Amino acid sequence: MTSSKAAIPLETPEYAARLAQRQASRHGVLYALLDAVRDPELPELSIWDLGVLREVREDGGELTVAITPTYSGCPALAVIREDIAACLNEAGCQGFEIVEETRPPWTTALMSRAACAQLQAGGIAPPVPGPVRCPVCGSAETALVSEFASTACKAHYRCRTCLEPFDHFKTLK
Amino acid sequence: MSLLEAVVGLGDDALVLGQRLSEWCGKSPWLEEDLAMANTALDFLGRARLLYGYAEALGGCDEDAYAFQRDARDFTNLLIYELPCADFASACARQFLVDAFDALHLERLSESADAELAGIAAKAHKEALYHHRRSVAWLVRLGDGTAESRCRMQKALADVWGYHAELFAPVEAEADLIAKGVLPDRAALRPQWLAAVTATLDEATLAPPGADGRIDGGRQGQHTEHLSPMLAEMQHLHRSHPGARW
Numbered sequence: 001m002t003s004s005k006a007a008i009p010l011e012t013p014e015y016a017a018r019l020a021q022r023q024a025s026r027h028g029v030l031y032a033l034l035d036a037v038r039d040p041e042l043p044e045l046s047i048w049d050l051g052v053l054r055e056v057r058e059d060g061g062e063l064t065v066a067i068t069p070t071y072s073g074c075p076a077l078a079v080i081r082e083d084i085a086a087c088l089n090e091a092g093c094q095g096f097e098i099v100e101e102t103r104p105p106w107t108t109a110l111m112s113r114a115a116c117a118q119l120q121a122g123g124i125a126p127p128v129p130g131p132v133r134c135p136v137c138g139s140a141e142t143a144l145v146s147e148f149a150s151t152a153c154k155a156h157y158r159c160r161t162c163l164e165p166f167d168h169f170k171t172l173k
Numbered sequence: 174m175s176l177l178e179a180v181v182g183l184g185d186d187a188l189v190l191g192q193r194l195s196e197w198c199g200k201s202p203w204l205e206e207d208l209a210m211a212n213t214a215l216d217f218l219g220r221a222r223l224l225y226g227y228a229e230a231l232g233g234c235d236e237d238a239y240a241f242q243r244d245a246r247d248f249t250n251l252l253i254y255e256l257p258c259a260d261f262a263s264a265c266a267r268q269f270l271v272d273a274f275d276a277l278h279l280e281r282l283s284e285s286a287d288a289e290l291a292g293i294a295a296k297a298h299k300e301a302l303y304h305h306r307r308s309v310a311w312l313v314r315l316g317d318g319t320a321e322s323r324c325r326m327q328k329a330l331a332d333v334w335g336y337h338a339e340l341f342a343p344v345e346a347e348a349d350l351i352a353k354g355v356l357p358d359r360a361a362l363r364p365q366w367l368a369a370v371t372a373t374l375d376e377a378t379l380a381p382p383g384a385d386g387r388i389d390g391g392r393q394g395q396h397t398e399h400l401s402p403m404l405a406e407m408q409h410l411h412r413s414h415p416g417a418r419w
Contacts, residue, residue: 072296073191073212073219102223103292105299146205147307152212156205172299 008116009128014109018051027056027063030093034065037087040079041151044118047080051110054101063096068106070172071152108172119169125157127171134159135166174346176287177231178249179356181239182392184224185250187297188240189400190271191217192407193258202261209307210264216300223293230289241411245400251391253336255400259329262315262322266329269308273369274340274362275301281357290355309373316377327379335386341366344392 011019022031034056037047047053047067054066065084069077081098088096108127116126120135131140139161149156154167194214201207225236233239253271258264279301282294315326341363350356374381390396410417 069219069296071216071219071300072223073215073217075215102296103288105292105296107299146209147303147310148205148209148212150208152215170303 008113008120008126011113012109012111014107015051015112018054018110019112021055022048025056027058030056030063030065030088033087033091033093034084037080037083040076040083042119042122042124044122045115047084049112049115049118051106051108051112051115052077052080059097063093065096065098066101067098068101070106072102073152106172108169123166124154125166125168127169129171132157132168134162134164136164137162174344174350176290176350176355177228177233179347179350180224180228180231180290181233182249184221184228184239185248186254187217187224188221189248189250189403190254191215191221192403193254193256194264194268196258197264213268213304213307216297216304220293220297220300223296227289227293237411241408245396245404246394248396248400248404249392249394250400251336251339252388252397253333253339255391255397255403256333256336257399257403259332260325262325262329263332265308265311265315266326267333268304269312269373270333270337270370271340272301272305272308273366273373274337276305276369277362277366278340278357278359281362285356286354312373312379313377316374316379323378326377330374330379331382334382335388338387339389339391342387342389346392 022028025031031048031053034053035046035048037053039045039047039050039052042050050070052067052070054068055064057064057066065088067077067080067084077100084098088094111127116128119126123135125132125135125142132142132144133140134142134157137159139159141160142157143160145156145158145165147155149167153169153172155170156165157168158165191214194210194217197210198207198214201210221240222236225233225239228239229235234242253267256263256267258267275297279294279298283291283298285291285294312326315322317323318326341360343358343360347356351358371381
């Protein structure tokens, strides 16, 4: 095994726009609380880093947490809703609404650079431009085994250099 | 046709195919394919839920009532989605034809004058593109494969081919929604679809199936004999134990 891991590129413009919206929000405290809510199938990632948490806002005086599904059939969304409610309730926050929004659709460009780095550290090739690189040895000599892996958002690959089988978080544009 | 009826029809397409795909769970040729089938089924189930959710917002009933409390005559899915699969080749053949259709149809639907429908279609289109990539790969692998796989693929295509015409058959009741830009004109998509399908058939060394059949009636609730048994299995638990929750 070598230490030459694939380089994680800079933040995408899509993520930068999300971050600017968060930083301009009056609800920074709530965003920070929600950083504790993780994707149940990718516990290394927060829903913020994954791009599932779209916005915390006030709609006519009512607090609204807007989330978006990664894939339309993603079963994690129901759990994420419960976890958001539990997280905010625990902090003493009541009377909010959690809404699902599909427009504009989620893409992997909404994910943070930290999310990509965490995926790679966890042995999952992140959705970054260029060839799919082995998360273990960094080799670009990889082959697709199946379009789907343990979840709908991942594909199954193997490395031709170090022979490691691994998951690739598919790039969705 | 009202917008509500159009949305329910599209939801029925997705639900019925999702159920057919989920029947492969535990029966696919190998583990990776089992996961792929189940994940594709989930994408279609998710699409159905988004559409039924929108239907409810338009004044329809809730998603469980759409899925579990209607009989075959009330379903308005196109017939190609409800066909049972004799073998893995027939699952691949149908999936290939409908994924090629989705890749075109959902792109147009994502430009719908109805913003909510456009949003759902835009999301589903992204998924349709990788479904299509996978179904093309299977068609080529089985078509340009062994004598046995090629023979089965050719037969499976011939069996399903007569049902593809309904994907493009104009439904009189849809004309108003097409004129308003809410639904795309499906008939206009056929030349591009046929070109894409023919190119893949060539690559798979498969002969194009013979003359076009024309079997339709799905949007009017007229179904094949295969839908009722499928619904009986899908709806059994909900009807035997109304209100049951996981």
